Amino acid sequence: MLLRTFGWSMGITVLGLAAAAYFWGADGFGVVLILSVLEISLSFDNAVINATILKRMTPFWQRIFLTVGVLIAVFGMRLVFPLLVVALTAHIGPQTVISLALDSSKTSGGLTYAQHLDAAHPAIAAFGGMFLLMIFLDFILGEKEVRWLSWIEGPLERIGKLDQLSVVTSMIVLMLSARFFAEGRAETVLLAGVAGLTTYLAVSGLSDLFEEAGEDDGEDGDDEDGAADGAVARTEGGKSALLVAGKAAFFLFLYLEVLDASFSFDGVVGAFAISQDIFQIALGLGIGALYIRSLTVYLVRQGTLDDYIYLEHGAHYAIGALAIILMVSIKYSIPEVVTGLIGVAFIGLALLSSLARNRRLAAADSS
Numbered sequence: 001m002l003l004r005t006f007g008w009s010m011g012i013t014v015l016g017l018a019a020a021a022y023f024w025g026a027d028g029f030g031v032v033l034i035l036s037v038l039e040i041s042l043s044f045d046n047a048v049i050n051a052t053i054l055k056r057m058t059p060f061w062q063r064i065f066l067t068v069g070v071l072i073a074v075f076g077m078r079l080v081f082p083l084l085v086v087a088l089t090a091h092i093g094p095q096t097v098i099s100l101a102l103d104s105s106k107t108s109g110g111l112t113y114a115q116h117l118d119a120a121h122p123a124i125a126a127f128g129g130m131f132l133l134m135i136f137l138d139f140i141l142g143e144k145e146v147r148w149l150s151w152i153e154g155p156l157e158r159i160g161k162l163d164q165l166s167v168v169t170s171m172i173v174l175m176l177s178a179r180f181f182a183e184g185r186a187e188t189v190l191l192a193g194v195a196g197l198t199t200y201l202a203v204s205g206l207s208d209l210f211e212e213a214g215e216d217d218g219e220d221g222d223d224e225d226g227a228a229d230g231a232v233a234r235t236e237g238g239k240s241a242l243l244v245a246g247k248a249a250f251f252l253f254l255y256l257e258v259l260d261a262s263f264s265f266d267g268v269v270g271a272f273a274i275s276q277d278i279f280q281i282a283l284g285l286g287i288g289a290l291y292i293r294s295l296t297v298y299l300v301r302q303g304t305l306d307d308y309i310y311l312e313h314g315a316h317y318a319i320g321a322l323a324i325i326l327m328v329s330i331k332y333s334i335p336e337v338v339t340g341l342i343g344v345a346f347i348g349l350a351l352l353s354s355l356a357r358n359r360r361l362a363a364a365d366s367s
Contacts (some may be wrong), residue, residue, distance in 0.1 A: 005298045009290040016287050024280065029276045031103075032284040038274075039267060039288020042340035044347055045322070046263040047292045048315035049135070051254055051299035061249040062297060068256060070293055074286035079278065082268050084116055089120040089188075104276035112274040122185045123192040124328045126177070128262035129326035130170055135259070136167035136320035138204075148313035148353060149228045170197055173327065181331035189330060199258055207244075207251035218251035264289070270336045312359070314350025318343035 013036070020032040052218050054062055056203065087097045092108050100113035140153065141160025147153045159165065174193040181190040244252055264285070271281045298304075305311055321342045325334055 005301070006291070006294045009287075009294045012290055013287050016283050020280070020283060022321075024277075028280060031277075032282050032287070035255075035271055035274060035281060036287040036291075037285025038145070038336070039285050040291050042267065042343070043263060043288065043292045044295075045315045045318035046260065047299065048257060048305070048311050048347060049259065049293040050292075050296040051305055052312050052315070053252060053259075054296055055305065056244050057249050057252060057298045058243045059312045060310060061244070061253060062300065066293055066297060068259075070290060072257050072283065073260050073264075073289045073293070077257075077264050078268060078285045078289065080325040081261065082278070085120050085124060086113065086116045089123055089339075090116045092116075096203060101278045103206060113278070117268075118270065122182060123188050125326040125330050126189040126192035127196035127294065129177075129201075129323045129349040130174060130193040130256060131200045131262045132326065133170050133173060134166060134197060134200040134318050135324035136189055136316055136323055137169055139316040141166055142321070144166060146309050146313075148350065153313075165198070167201070177327040177330060181328065183331065185330075203251055203255045204259060207248055207255055209248075246290075260289075304364065307358070308348040308351055308354035310354045311347065312350075314346040314348075315343075315352075318346040321346065 017029060017032060018037075021029040024031070054065060057065070077132070083097050084099060086092070086100070087094055090097075090111075094101075096108055097113070100108055100116065104112060104114065106112065108116070117313065140156050141161075143157055146152065177193070178186040178189045197322065238341070267285060268281070271285060275281055277285075322339060325339050325342075328334065
């Protein structure tokens with residue numbers, strides 16, 4: 001199971017590192033390896049959150065996530081998207097952007113490609129921060145079958161019954177961020193933040209709409225791709241589940257890709273502190289992204305989230321922390337290692353709590 005899930009990632013890693021050594025020598029090999037390890041170590045919370053979503057999808061859409069989704073993650077979000085961001089925020093043409101990216105010494109308006117991307121950070125942080133903040137708020141304010149930190153989650157669930165509280169809270173955070181962190185970029189931060197909020201509401205809303213529409217006839221699905229617009233009933237390991245298929249799964253897939261982008265924005269910008277070569281960055285971060293996707297599928301197929309039920313909570317708290325860090329980073333520079341350690345701390349505590357709970361349940365059953 002382990003080799004089958006991670007085998008192709010290992011194979012591509014070997015080919016990628018060999019290519020790095022061939023084209024850039026020992027230094028390039030080391031840079032790509034460092035970027036890969038950093039991406040993996042800082043993205044465990046991303047894998048857990050992805051797994052909570054991916055387990056709702058049919059095997060067909062899980063394969064799409066591992067194939068098409070990887071191409072989008074590696075080439076789209078780690079290579080093409082930064083070029084697009086620079087073009088839009090710096091108001092320069094695509095050819096100029098590509099020329100800047102291919103030659104780290106070239107400048108446009110007195111700035112190199114890396115400097116242009118760094119200048120776009122307020123917009124990137126506002127978009128990603130609002131998207132991630134909405135994920136956290138919808139989780140923490142919504143009703144949950146299982147509570148981890150009951151003294152926090154119980155009162156927040158009761159407050160969360162107020163309609164659209166998560167949207168109102170996000171808008172308040174955005175306005176405060178624009179006021180205190182954006183300085184002369186308040187308009188940019190507001191526009192990017194509203195775009196992130198709108199993207200979340202649109203993609204998650206459409207997915208929920210098609211999922212709910214298909215629940216009525218989901219049990220009649222005959223194949224693993226299921227009903228055209230809704231859900232498919234499946235029984236695995238003695239447990240029945242309603243898996244998302246069709247249009248609902250498509251929008252859930254889009255949601256996953258935007259989520260991955262929100263996690264990766266800051267990493268792409270920060271990678272320029274290690275290398276100025278966009279191909280080294282894309283290769284290193286891409287290898288890391290492959291492992292995160294393989295880890296996501298492994299968590300789903302092993303039923304890890306069902307065995308360690310607080311992992312989902314820990315990952316969402318990590319997302320909330322990351323969202324706030326992104327908004328603060330509009331003005332203040334925050335090392336990525338801090339962000340990564342906070343995420344690992346939340347997930348580690350959630351894992352320990354899950355293990356303690358499992359031991360209590362086992363002791364109760366044996367007595």
